[in-house]
Amino acid sequence: MITKIELLADDVHVHFNGENSEIFPNIWLRDHAKDEQNWDKRSSQRKTYTAALDLNLKVKKAEIIENGKYLSVSWPDLEKPVKYSSEFLSNNKIKKKKEIKSNLKIWKSNEIKEEIFLDYNSILSNEGFRNFLKNLHDYGFSVIKNCETNLKSVETIANKIGYVRNSIFGGLWSFESDENKADSAYTQEELRPHTDSTYSNDAPGLQLLLCCEYNAKGGESIMVDGLKIAETIKKENQLMYELMTKINIKGNYIGDGVYLEAERPIFKLNKNNEIVQVSFNNYDRAPFRFEKDLTLKFYEAIKKFDLIANNKDYQWRHILKPGELLIFNNWRILHGRGSFNGVRKMSGCYINKEDFDSSCKLNGIN
Numbered sequence: 001m002i003t004k005i006e007l008l009a010d011d012v013h014v015h016f017n018g019e020n021s022e023i024f025p026n027i028w029l030r031d032h033a034k035d036e037q038n039w040d041k042r043s044s045q046r047k048t049y050t051a052a053l054d055l056n057l058k059v060k061k062a063e064i065i066e067n068g069k070y071l072s073v074s075w076p077d078l079e080k081p082v083k084y085s086s087e088f089l090s091n092n093k094i095k096k097k098k099e100i101k102s103n104l105k106i107w108k109s110n111e112i113k114e115e116i117f118l119d120y121n122s123i124l125s126n127e128g129f130r131n132f133l134k135n136l137h138d139y140g141f142s143v144i145k146n147c148e149t150n151l152k153s154v155e156t157i158a159n160k161i162g163y164v165r166n167s168i169f170g171g172l173w174s175f176e177s178d179e180n181k182a183d184s185a186y187t188q189e190e191l192r193p194h195t196d197s198t199y200s201n202d203a204p205g206l207q208l209l210l211c212c213e214y215n216a217k218g219g220e221s222i223m224v225d226g227l228k229i230a231e232t233i234k235k236e237n238q239l240m241y242e243l244m245t246k247i248n249i250k251g252n253y254i255g256d257g258v259y260l261e262a263e264r265p266i267f268k269l270n271k272n273n274e275i276v277q278v279s280f281n282n283y284d285r286a287p288f289r290f291e292k293d294l295t296l297k298f299y300e301a302i303k304k305f306d307l308i309a310n311n312k313d314y315q316w317r318h319i320l321k322p323g324e325l326l327i328f329n330n331w332r333i334l335h336g337r338g339s340f341n342g343v344r345k346m347s348g349c350y351i352n353k354e355d356f357d358s359s360c361k362l363n364g365i366n
């Protein structure tokens with residue numbers, strides 16, 4: 001609730017109940033006018049031609065209305081006064097009093113319980129879907145049981161979250177690892193934990209992997225929480241952690257008619273120093289050159305990271321049975337697969353990170 005306002009030369013000082021206040025520049029308030037003339041409610045798009053505004057514009061009149069629910073401002077270039085809700089202004093303080101706490105559960109393998117397994121039919125209802133999305137958001141992965149073993153079920157789940165992403169591997173894909181085939185793409189050796197597409201500036205957000213046929217020994221799917229690795233390294237060696245948030249590491253994919261390259265730190269931070277993306281793929285790492293000192297520090301860091309990622313305490317392992325679909329956040333969780341003998345047929349697809357985020361926001365999950 002707004003309790004008091006003061007008009008300054010180029011700003012409006014708004015006081016809220018609870019002894020807090022914020023100074024909003026006139027130009028900012030004018031640019032954020034959400035009346036009919038300046039805002040398209042239907043599309044949530046700005047109609048204001050901001051470049052045409054006078055950067056030094058003054059407030060003609062300002063008052064608190066509806067018992068502090070709104071600030072009403074009359075601008076020299078508009079006929080009608082503009083209403084700004086107390087909630088909108090409060091949400092746009094530069095430093096919010098209480099930062100919203102994320103519900104992320106950062107885990108080691110023994111903290112993963114049965115709740116990560118869900119039934120295909122249970123996620124079809126709105127409530128069930130929200131529950132699944134929350135699970136996926138909080139833990140970074142989930143297993144959906146009792147899926148039909150075909151591409152259609154992969155597509156149905158993908159379309160509930162966002163849409164299938166196209167990539168060099170196509171949209172929906174199927175692959176088979178078969179010991180009778182010689183090509184390395186059908187390898188049955190252990191795949192150490194990694195994130196996909198370190199060679200892409202916008203790595204896929206989610207990966208879906210459905211087991212369609214399993215007639216083999218071994219081949220566990222491996223999940224490792226990249227945020228837990230970060231937490232461990234930060235605790236044990238702050239300088240090493242900082243290096244891993246700053247040094248860009250390049251990944252590449254050369255072949256199949258493409259030459260893809262991208263680079264970012266292992267732990268990419270936002271402006272609040274929170275990790276927004278974990279990237280680690282020793283298979284796809286491109287050649288690099290640093291000064292000698294940094295080279296040694298860099299190798300110490302990736303050694304530390306990879307040793308933790310391969311520590312069984314950090315690895316959740318599970319053999320996917322036919323009809324089980326593993327879905328994980330590729331910006332957080334590293335995935336791998338144990339070695340195996342026999343035949344294993346999988347289907348899957350990628351979904352963009354922004355579409356996963358969008359689905360979470362629409363469902364009130366953070």
Ligand SMILES: [Fe+2]
Binds near residue numbers: 194195
């Ligand atoms: Fe992978």
